[in-house]
Amino acid sequence: MSTFGALKRETRFMLRDRAFVVWMFAVLCFSSFAVWSGLAEVRQQYESIAFLMDADQQDRSVEFSKQSDWGSAAYYSFHLTYDPPSDFAFAAMGQRDASSWKHRLRMLALEGQIYEHDPGNPELALIGRFDFAFFAAFVLPLILIFLLHDLQASERSAGRFDLLVASAGSSGSLWWRRACLRSGGVLLATLVPLLIAGIFSGTTGSTLISAVVLVVAYILFWTLVCLWFASWRRSAPVILASLIGVWVLLSTVLPAGSRVIIERMVPIPTGAEILMTQREAVNDAWDLPVENTMGPFVERHPEWAGYTHSGEGFDWGWYYAFQQVGDQTAEHLSEAYTAGRVERDRLAGLFALAAPPALLERRLQNLAGTDMRSVLAYEGRVRAFHSELRDFYYPGLFRGDPFDPGRLSDLPQFSP
Amino acid sequence: MKTDSSAKLQADQLHIYRSGKEVLSGISFTVEGSEVYALLGGNGAGKSTTLLSFLGFLAPSGGSLSVDGVDVGTDLKAVREAIAYLPESASLYEHLNAYENLRYFLQLAGVPDDKAAIEAALDRVSLDPESRGRKLKDYSKGMRQKVAIALAILRDTDILLLDEPTSGLDPNAIDEFHDLVRGLADSGKTILMVTHDVYGACQVADRIGLLRGGKLVGEFSAPEGGRIETETVHRAFSNRTTRKEQAA
Secondary structure, three states: OOHHHHHHHHHHHHHOOHHHHHHHHHHHHHHHHHHHHHHHHHHHHHHHHHHHHHHHHHHHHHHHHHOOOHHHHHHHOOEEEEOOOOOOHHHOOHHHHOOOOEEEEOOOOHHHHHHOOOOOOHHHHHHOOOOHHHHHHHHHHHHHHHHHOOOOHHHHHOOOHHHHHHHHOOOHHHHHHHHHHHHHHHHHHHHHHHHHHHHHHOOOHHHHHHHHHHHHHHHHHHHHHHHHHHOOOOOHHHHHHHHHHHHHHHHHHHHHHHHHHHHHHOOOOOHHHHHHHHHHHHHHHOOOOHHHHHHHHHHHOHHHOOOOOOOOOOOHHHHHHHHHHHHHHHHHHHHHHHHHHHHHHHHHHHHHOOOHHHHHHHHHHHHHOOOHHHHHHHHHHHHHHHHHHHHHHHHHHHHOOOOOHHHHHHOOOOOO | OOOOOOEEEEEEEEEEEEOOEEEEEEEEEEEEOOOEEEEEEOOOOOHHHHHHHHOOOOOOOEEEEEEOOEEOOOOHHHHHHOEEEEOOOOOOOOOOEHHHHHHHHHHHOOOOOOHHHHHHHHHHOOOOHHHOOOEHHHOOHHHHHHHHHHHHHHOOOOEEEEEOOOOOOOHHHHHHHHHHHHHHHHOOOEEEEEEOOHHHHHHHOOEEEEEEOOEEEEEEEOOOOOOOOHHHHHHHHOOHHHHHHHHO
């Protein structure tokens, strides 16, 4: 019989198995739910951004109308920064669940504003988000294990194995075909919701193709693992237990173990440390001589060396100078924190090579722009924008340019 | 290896080990074309092991096997294509009906699944026409066995290996089955069956090989136009003669 004929025969046979059809329906439901929950979250984030953009404009207009000097205008105005979800973020929310994707910035010290964000949802942090990446990386292997573990053991226990092999001539191709068709069914039920959502979300073709290739490779990996275990001359429960053990090892033990190792290998300061260092520096500045602030400030901004402040009474220039010096004081911690996260992410990528579930999740997050690199890129844009704000306000604050409300329309705009 | 060119099945000094224990200890026998050969023995005598080794499921640690002149170790695919195998208590797929089971296994073997041939085979094993469209989960053990026998017939190979084929059949069905086996042999099929049913073996076999402890301890042939005497085989099977001899 030709390969096509054999595939047709096995497909017909497989579709008559009600248990398999039920499993496929379950996979379709799981995948649809995972995609739907991602789409709902992305929609909510877009709505939040749209709402905040509108509110941001209105709030700033109202505040500006009340101000009569550059210092007050800078102090009372907020500026929205945000990182909109990509057209594939619905599939892998990744770091967007753990890191801020929006900040309302002021001209004050930046470091505290970056690392002081809404506390995460502890329930979500505990159970994780059931998005497509989670479903594909962690749930899908379990389904494949349940479908494939007894490929041969069930035939042995039913007394059909010898008859099947004797009828087929050679057994290898029979089990291959059966495994590939079952895995193919799982693949189809997994990808259909993803592709439909991708098309409607405007996901680029190359991203969708890459995602499909990743999922195909991942399912192939688990199919091979299951096939190898299924070929054991052991009972189905023994094979199932062994495969579950492999799943636990690759999905839980290795990623958790590597995380512990990485955290020990690369110690990093916490966001709270940075926040406290910067705030203490700012708070201390009120009680220190002006020179203690202006010295470090002018080192960074020699163009304002001519600025003078007697130290008597409050002055906006001095106030914003010590805000910046607060950032400078925490700068080494912030840089170490960023460099540490980059290094930890690099090491996590290496360890993930030994843990395919973590590898798939990382690759999907990479495609979705929800990985650590994207978080750091957003932080970089926030820093650049804050720097532009300082460049805009500093001439008014240190050179004594007269306050001109009309010039506020030239304020830098955040570009995501 | 010495190959008897007229033999359809030949075992020559066959040694088989399973789990470190010698299950077959140098047995030799041949089955000629159009012959029914019954391997008779108690539990653990090595009957099923012999069948499985002809199908290439168990590799000999010594000696050789050939099917229709082909060494089993050299061309397994050709060997399996030449054989229709009926396992003990053949369990076909319970979620399929008789037609679907037969079609599936025939397609698997690369044999045309002709509808008329399937009906004829099911008629031949006397499976009630009304039950043929029902799923096998609703079948009795005997009915399932009939479907499996129909499959062996439909394979239309020269050689049939039957492992305890009457197990689970009622007396009438056993008689019908024996007639069927004789008819197949008369039409040119070579049949090697293993059984512990002395009476059944004597009814249907041209020759009987008696296996005990992995050794072929005796062979009995039917006289021209007659049957093998049950009492003789039964005595040998139950080892009474040997005990008497030992006592003497």
